[in-house]
Amino acid sequence: MAATTAGLPPDPLLLLKQSIAKGSPPIPTTDPDPSNQAESNVATTYATHLIFNLDSPQDGPQHIAIPMSQETRFVSAAYGRAMELRSVFYCWEKRDMQTADYIRSVQLLNQDLKKAGRDYTVTNIQFAEKLDLVSWLQGEITDHESLYVKSLDDNKEARVEAKDAAKQAAGDADVEMRDAAMDDGKRREEEERLRLIYAAERKMGDHNTVLRGVKIQDFSGIRKYSTIFLGKAKNAPNAAQAQANTTTLTNNPALRPPVKPASGRRPEPIILLSSSFSSLLRMPNIKSFLAEGVYTPLESSTEAPNILHISRPLRTIYPGHATRFIMVDDPSNFRPDYWNRVVAVFTTGQTWQFKNYKWQNPAELFSHALGVYVGWKGEVVPDTVKGWGRQVMSVQIDKGSNRWRDREVVEDIWSQIEARMRAMGWGK
Incomplete structure (x- = not known):
């Protein structure tokens, strides 16, 4: 799968996954342009961008620079927001650390960021979410199997709308109004296609449904039996x-x-x-x-x-x-x-x-x-x-x-x- 869709901004999470699969990890740097001879392979404390070196069959070698502050498709349930690339990349770097050591390293890094005068921090990704993220980056699970990585297909329409809104704000006259020009027949066809996609989705439960099921159980009737099982009376022959x-x-x-x-x-x-x-x-x-x-x-x-x-x-x-x-x-x-x-x-x-x-x-x-x-x-x-x-x-x-x-x-x-x-x- 390509890291970018035609006309859409690059997906940092997918770029990171592809670079890991090819054994060519991204390079932390202080400048998005590699030709400026900026300092590369710097510590996470000072890096502002990640440069991905990818080979495209059509375009040849590519150097894609992504700001480390850019949000990814990895949405943390513990924090209720999308994780920025800096936290995701740091979590991948420390994937082999024990949980206590990882938490301690995040705390020390944030202290260094504060001393360096940076206005950003690295988020401590929880253990279950960290496991899910590492498994996804290593290709062991897919978008639909991950609990925290939003599917690229789900985000495609939102990203197109965001791109169109940015063009409109810049005064671009070539903004394509797809929904406005869509006739009723095309709209119904699109709705039917979406209905089939949703029907094939894997239903994922939250914490409560996994532990307790979807049906609320009423155990109040057990009270009348408690005296039988908890009382001191024992069966006797007479x-x-x-x-x-x-x-x-x-x-x-x-x-x-x-x-x-x-x-x-x-x-x-x-x-x-x-x-x-x-x-x-x-x-x-x-x-x-x-x-x-x-x-x-x-x-x-x-x-x-x-x-x-x-x-x-x-x-x-x-x-x-x-x-x-x-x-x-x-x-x-x-x-x-x-x-x-x-x-x-x-x-x-x-x-x-x-x-x-x-x-x-x-x-x-x-x-x-x-x-x-x-x-x-x-x-x-x-x-x-x-x-x-x-x-x-x-x-x-x-x-x-x-x-x-x-x-x-x-x-x-x-x-x-x-x-x-x-x-x-x-x-x-």
Whole structure:
């Protein structure tokens, strides 16, 4: 494709593309006439023109000088305007730069322009637009595939009108009034031709249509289903089990705040479990482990209530009486005074477990309650657990079928919990 159309001004963007394809990049210069021996190959700071050296089969070698301030067909969506040749050429020169380096170089260049007393700057072309521009200049995409380069055919009529307006302003009597002389038959033929062109155009969507589609979606009807998916109710085989499963911490009498000693009711300590699927101990198997001393492997379909009770005699806390512990894995419904009753926290070493806790920092959390990490025997303890120090105990259970070893691990856990409770003042 020729860089110029007969009688029309040269297209700087197309000239740049052709010169890149021929391996003859344009030369920055301070004078549009190469015969004046002006300084060429100057820095972008001082250059005022780009000289394109092209070979035409009809006219032979051509030297076309384009002002660097001339606007191109590359229209930036970020700035809402056409980019001048200076910014486009500088973007091409820095095409291999990383984004941060390119932005920094534009800033430094504009500082140099200001120091040199220039009244123009170079525009920082955004990453997506820069990628589109470089791909177009290298010939990897066409006008119709580019999101930011306006088609030359779309601009042809506007450029002809601009040329005619310039001639008319200069008093040229040979201005061709094509539209005025066009008869109805020719006009209809032209409109039909344009209609066929528009029908074959590739429809390009904007940011909103690409991400969200052209149809506005109404999701207000989903609200009525939110309680089903986000609530704490779980399916149960019968109504009694369903009622037990939907019992929350706030309406369960076992989680009332500590009452006065005169009432005769002792506050019940709380043990928090991890809800992570990587945890070996969760609500379905914690009771058999801590109460019976036997580890039961978890099954994906196993359902369990969201609150459990385990009674355990503590010799140094309440001698002669069993202490009832409360097991939960979600403290989102805790009242402030419940946190004073938390005595142990089972963890997998993942800090996201503590995002709804009163103490989200592990160091602060385990200064108030004992941390317990339970892993497989022979596996390495996570570095996060090791980094929490002596406030978190690490125990390991056998992977095999020798479940008689579990009771020894359980007794060790209860011993540490009792020691921590004694240090916290329980039983006094």
